[in-house]
Amino acid sequence: MKVNKHINIAFVAILFLGESVFTTCSRGDDEKAMGVDTTGRVDKYNEMDSLVESMPFSQLQGVSVGNAQNNDAKTGVTVFFFPKASMASAVVLGGGPASREVPLLDPQRNTQPLNALVFSGGSAYGLAASDGVANCLEEHGYGYNTGFGLVPIVCQSCIFDLSYGKGTVRPDREMGYKACESAIASNSPLSGNVGAGTGATVGKPGGMAFAQKSGIGYAAARLGRLEVGVAVVVNALGDIFQDGVKIAGITTADRKGFVSAEQAVLKNQNSDLIAGNTTIAAVFTNARLGVADLQKVANIASTGMARCIRPVFTMADGDTVYGISLSGGDVETDVNTIGVLASLVMEKAIADAILSSKISEEEYLANI
Numbered sequence: 001m002k003v004n005k006h007i008n009i010a011f012v013a014i015l016f017l018g019e020s021v022f023t024t025c026s027r028g029d030d031e032k033a034m035g036v037d038t039t040g041r042v043d044k045y046n047e048m049d050s051l052v053e054s055m056p057f058s059q060l061q062g063v064s065v066g067n068a069q070n071n072d073a074k075t076g077v078t079v080f081f082f083p084k085a086s087m088a089s090a091v092v093l094g095g096g097p098a099s100r101e102v103p104l105l106d107p108q109r110n111t112q113p114l115n116a117l118v119f120s121g122g123s124a125y126g127l128a129a130s131d132g133v134a135n136c137l138e139e140h141g142y143g144y145n146t147g148f149g150l151v152p153i154v155c156q157s158c159i160f161d162l163s164y165g166k167g168t169v170r171p172d173r174e175m176g177y178k179a180c181e182s183a184i185a186s187n188s189p190l191s192g193n194v195g196a197g198t199g200a201t202v203g204k205p206g207g208m209a210f211a212q213k214s215g216i217g218y219a220a221a222r223l224g225r226l227e228v229g230v231a232v233v234v235n236a237l238g239d240i241f242q243d244g245v246k247i248a249g250i251t252t253a254d255r256k257g258f259v260s261a262e263q264a265v266l267k268n269q270n271s272d273l274i275a276g277n278t279t280i281a282a283v284f285t286n287a288r289l290g291v292a293d294l295q296k297v298a299n300i301a302s303t304g305m306a307r308c309i310r311p312v313f314t315m316a317d318g319d320t321v322y323g324i325s326l327s328g329g330d331v332e333t334d335v336n337t338i339g340v341l342a343s344l345v346m347e348k349a350i351a352d353a354i355l356s357s358k359i360s361e362e363e364y365l366a367n368i
Contacts, residue, residue, distance in 0.1 A: 035067070035194025035215070035356070052341065057189045057218040060229045062086060062326030063284055066183025067195030068175045074165025074367055075121035077129045077175050078195030078216060080231065080282060081183035084327035085113030085142075085153065089295035093302055094278060095315030098124040098158040102320070105155065107292040115142045116180065117322060118156035119196035119216070119233050119280050122170030126158040129176030136180035157320045159235040160276030161199025163208050165367050189218045189231065192356035196280075200235040200357070202309075203249030204277060205264040208368040210255075212248045214240070217353025219345045225286075225331050228341045230301070230349040232281035236319075237261065238311045242351040255361060262310050278318035279305060281349070283342045286329035293335045294323035300339025304346025 062082060069076025089105045100118075105111055115137050120126040134152045137143055143150030162170075179195065182188060191197075197216030204211045214236070220229035234240065239249025239261045250261045283301045298321040305312050305319065313319050323342075 035190030035192040035197070037190055051223060052344070053222040055220045055222050055227065057220040057229045057231070058187055060220060060227060060284055060326065061286065062328050064183045064187040065189040065231070066179045066181065066185070067188060067190060068179035068182060069195055069198040070169055070175070071198070072166065073169035074199040075161050075169060075171055076195045076198035077118065077120040077171045077179040078197070079133055079176070079179040079183040080117040081180065082114055082116065082327060085115050086324050086327045087111070087289070087291060087294060088114045088117070088155070088322055088324045089291045089298060090155070090320060090322045091295060091298045091302065092320050093313040094317035094319035097278065097318035097320055098127065099320065100127050100130050100154070100156040102155055102157070105291065107295060111291045112144050112153050113327065114155060114324065115152045116154045116183070117282055117324070118154060118176065120156065120158050120171040120176070121161035121196060121199045123158055123160040123162055123276065125170040127156055128173055129171040129179070130154045130156045132173035132176030133180040135173070136177045136184070140184060155322070157278070157280040159196065159200060159233055159278045159280060161235065163276055163368065164199045164201055191215065191217050191352050193359070196233045197353060197357065200233055200353070202234060202236045202238070202240050203251065203261055204237050205261050205268070206250055210250050210253070212251065213357050213359050213364050214248060215353050215357030217349045217351065217356060219348030219352055221341060221345050223337070223341055226333050226338065226341070227286045228338060228345050229284040230281060230342060230345045232279065232346065232349045232353055234279050234309070234350055234353040235277055236279050236309045236312065237277040237314055237316045238309045240350065240354050241308050241310065247351065248354045265311060277316055278320070279309060279312070280320050281305070281346060282322040282324060284324050284326055285338055285342070286326055287331045287333050287338055288329055289325040289335070294325055296335055297339045297342060298323035300336070301342035301346050304343035305350070308347050308350045
């Protein structure tokens with residue numbers, strides 16, 4: 001893919017002044033096809049280890065994850081299935097979201113518990129995946145009983161991955177159905193190049209030739225009886241940082257160093273940016289919360305995005321964060337506590353998405 005023709009001389013100069021050298025690592029064929037199994041992974045919280053206990057995302061009760069993807073086209077679907085429908089809300093922070101039924105989660109609406117949350121590639125085309133998810137849920141007896149039939153409550157957010165792999169192939173009804181079947185059958189929160197993370201990339205102010213691969217990531221933690229987990233698909237315009245250190249993003253022209261995505265935006269005022277970006281995340285908790293409180297939790301959790309993604313929430317992104325109170329949860333705690341813990345877990349999940357998605361330079365460049 002050619003670099004954006006509007007890049008000016010000043011920006012090109014920046015591309016050759018890499019701030020740090022990065023490395024990539026290759027993975028086995030199974031991991032490339034299926035993602036990285038992190039169901040047993042735990043992350044340390046450093047000085048907060050005496051308060052916060054890490055836990056595998058797979059130990060959260062009340063949510064089951066399923067995936068489906070087209071590994072040749074580099075796009076896919078991840079379904080979060082709630083065996084017992086769960087209350088949810090959301091905040092849309094970016095300028096270009098592609099979504100389904102998100103207004104239903106506003107505290108001013110007649111919000112019904114969710115049966116499933118869908119993340120996918122395909123931009124607005126990918127919204128077709130939810131049709132398959134709804135069909136699958138109906139067949140298995142899940143949905144809101146209207147008195148005239150079951151209507152599954154399904155929300156969805158999509159990333160723009162048409163610039164990576166085969167943009168003419170998008171998630172559809174069949175792929176959504178398959179991912180939902182997988183979620184109902186077993187819990188598979190796989191990280192990396194799998195499901196909705198299959199075509200995710202980051203660092204795109206200079207075009208895809210200067211970007212890097214990303215994916216989907218997970219993390220979870222426990223504070224006393226309170227449990228919080230985060231799933232995130234990182235498909236950002238900006239650079240990605242872990243504990244203040246850049247781990248992915250816009251590169252130099254020779255792809256041997258990094259440059260700043262923030263500087264690139266500032267240097268190229270009024271230039272066209274690749275509008276195909278979106279980081280979508282969901283916060284899951286066993287705390288009992290109403291819709292308004294869940295929306296606030298999602299808002300506070302987004303500060304973890306801001307610490308890790310620079311720039312973030314731009315008009316070229318469709319960034320969205322969901323907050324979900326898993327049915328059966330009975331923990332009573334402060335909304336601020338949940339939000340702050342979620343923001344910390346968000347950072348871990350974002351790093352997991354990057355570190356689990358590393359591929360060879362040759363493989364990345366062959367798909368742009």
